[in-house]
Amino acid sequence: MKIIIHGGFFSESTRDPETKFQKQNALIKIVQKGYDYLSTHTAAQTAVYTVSLLEDNPLFNAGLGSQIQSDGIIRMSAALMDGKTLRMSGVINIENIQHPIQVAEKLMSYDDRILGDKGAITFAHKNDFANFNPEIEQRRKEFIEKLYSTPTSTVGCVCLDVNKNIAVATSTGGKGFEIPGRISDSATVAGNYANQYCGVSMTGIGEDIVSGAMAAKIVTRVTDEMSIKDAFHKSFEELKQIDGFAGAIGIDYLGNIFHQESHPTMVFASFDGVELKYFS
Template sequence: MKIIIHGGFFSESDQSHEVKIEKQNSLKKIAKQSFEFLQSHSAEETVVHAVKLLEDDLLYNAGMGSQIQSDGKIRMSASLMNGQTQKFSGVINIENVKNPIEVAQVLMKEDDRVLGGNGAKIYATENGFEDFSTEIPQRRKEYEEKLKTGGKGTVGCVALDREGRLSAATSTGGKGFELVGRISDSATVAGNFANEFCAVSCTGVGEDIVSNATAAKIVIRVTDGFSIKDAVEKTFYELKEIDGFAGAIAIDKNGNIAHQDSHPTMVFASYDGENFEVFE
């Protein structure tokens, strides 16, 4: 059993050393809690659990920490993929729910598994999700500072359970100040993808990740016989050719873990029940 999570990027130029320590401690705590959850739950259930914890943490750009778009509203996207069933579900630009990843999880039972905008919100309401504003009081003040401070980054989790099943989940609050209607990578197979061989979650600039088909490329290469290390390295070499900005976390069916970023530093943590690896 293995688990790895990410929470976007950290920049020394616009975030303090104290914030860095907070993120390291937060990621270690969430990775440990999620690994413990994995002991008695499936990979799919675990990645949802971990991403929900990340969505509830104001340090990250998802759920409660989501950025504000150019019209002053918060819209969130999240997706889930089960490597065993090959089912993908997600919500795009959903408003006024606390945990978009939970809506994506419920959508797994539907034939129509990716919903956007008002349709996603209607579905969430019909399935018992309460109306919830993720705009905490200071978010409106931060709205005026977003262009100067930069984004905090998407969150995600990849897990391998005791049955050898892989799953990936990713959630984002957008990049901040984006055009209304902009769609990120997080609820696409470019940003979140899994099969029986490998699972990947990405963070970074959505347009770059989509252009590079980052998550899907890594998984397909592992499926075709690449080592996970080589699959990640080749995909990021191709990303570099378009000057892409991204980070990725991945686990293969044998429990090998990989992570890479094109513009350091992606914040991540992995835990195997004994040892942590945390970004520095």
């Protein structure tokens, strides 16, 4: 069993030592809870559970504490992909929901598995997801004063369960101040992809990640027998052609865990039952 999670990148306004310490502690606790959950649940179930914990923590830009768009409204996106079934589900620009990743999970059994905007909101309400305001005071302050200059990105989780099945879940509150209706990478195969060979969750600038088809590209290269390390390196080298900004976490079918980022401010933690790794 293996698990790795990420909490996106630090913004210029949240790179202070105390915030780093808080995020580090939060990631350590969440990855350990996720690993414990993985011992009795599938990779897909664990990915949703773990990302839900990240969505509940206002230190991260997903669920509670999501960024505010240019019209003053929070819209969130999330996706789940099960590498065993090759089914992906997601919500795009959903509003007033506590756990977008759980709505994505609910969609997994439907034929129409990716919903956006009002359709996603209506679906959530019909399936008993209560109204929830994810705004926190700090995000409103940032919105009013426009303090930050770099996106705080996304959260994600990749799991390998006891049956060697891989699943990945990704959730985001957006980049902040974007045009309403903007679609990020998180609920696309560029930002969230898995099959029986590898799973990858991305964070960073969504437009760059989509342009590079990053998650699907990395997974495809591992499927074609490239090592996960080489697949990451080659894909990130290609991202440099557009001066792209991204970070990624992944696990392959052999249990190899890997991460890479364009800028050394991505926060992550991984656990395999023996060794806990986290950002320094």
